[in-house]
Amino acid sequence: MSGVEIITVGEDEGDRRLDRWLKQRFPQLTQGAVEKLCRTGQLRVDGGRVNASTRLEAGMQVRVPPLPA
Numbered sequence: 065m066s067g068v069e070i071i072t073v074g075e076d077e078g079d080r081r082l083d084r085w086l087k088q089r090f091p092q093l094t095q096g097a098v099e100k101l102c103r104t105g106q107l108r109v110d111g112g113r114v115n116a117s118t119r120l121e122a123g124m125q126v127r128v129p130p131l132p133a
Contacts, residue, residue: 069128078122082109085120090131101129 077085083098086107099116101107108127109118120126 067130071126071128073120073122073124073126075122078120080120081116082107082114082118082120082126083116085126086128090128093131 071089073085082102083095086098087093087095095116098107102114102116105113106129107114109120109124111125111127
């Protein structure tokens, strides 16, 4: 993926942890990579910093930085 993506959480994807939601959409990501993206502030939900265990709700916007292939 090249460039930053803003992904809106769908109605059927609500009430899920951020790390599990990301791993479903981007299977190449490891748990450690997800935690590092959160820790360094590259992953954001509705403009704020988050933890890997953050619960998502439908309609939230997730900022995903460029990911390795």
